[in-house]
Ligand code: IPD
């Protein structure tokens with residue numbers, strides 16, 4: 001198969017060096033002038049998103065001509081790839097947390113994942129502003145700037161610090177009551193709730209043990225491809241928020257430092273949804 005042909009260790013070293021180089025471009029845009037375009041009122045894009053994605057995909061494609069690419073901005077021919085296949089596939093978010101990036105809030109990063117046979121095998125999350133590079137190779141653990149990471153051991157929601165990302169929370173939706181209900185339920189059950197605005201970095205913080213759990217709705221594969229591997233390699237768990245099977249292409253996820261914590265939130269979300277659905281029925 002393709003996976004045995006691919007030297008994971010050397011591929012990792014290559015992409016790590018490439019990410020550090022891309023980080024220089026990232027920093028330039030963070031500190032300097034940039035062109036900001038409004039995709040949606042809640043989704044900005046800058047010329048640096050495209051510049052970084054182009055640089056990453058063009059360089060990787062040159063090195064690995066038969067690999068496939070999925071990138072948020074769809075530059076460098078990455079958008080043709082919608083279905084995940086068994087082929088080695090790079091899943092790239094050139095800037096995660098673009099709104100933070102534009103505001104000069106240093107909670108933003110580059111996220112790069114590689115899947116083989118649909119499984120993440122390499123994950124890199126790099127915040128060039130704080131010079132923190134999180135990395136994981138399947139079966140080899142998770143690291144921050146080369147030092148091994150272990151997620152924390154929190155098992156109870158009431159003692160947990162939770163991070164929430166709901167994609168385009170302002171997006172007009174008939175499920176506004178469901179979202180509000182889930183938010184309310186988690187906020188009341190947890191020790192604390194944060195909204196960081198960079199899904200990828202939040203996942204890295206779970207691997208680091210700085211957050212205990214994340215709840216993320218309607219995200220995209222490039223937000224989570226690298227982070228999921230980081231959490232698993234640090235000893236944590238990631239599941240689909242409702243379904244049995246976790247789907248990397250449709251991330252509605254709960255990720256946490258322990259299985260107990262993840263399952264407690266999953267149950268809370270499912271129970272909350274049921275309650276709200278019942279309320280809806282009563283109203284009609
Ligand atoms: C966004 C961030 C944010 C999440 C959004 C994403 P972007 O990615 O990860 O935290 O809540 O759903 O779209 O657009 O900044 O790369």
Ligand code: CA
Nearest residue numbers: 043044072098
């Ligand atoms: Ca975006």
Ligand code: CA
Nearest residue numbers: 093096097223
């Ligand atoms: Ca993103």
Ligand code: CA
Nearest residue numbers: 072093095096
């Ligand atoms: Ca992005």
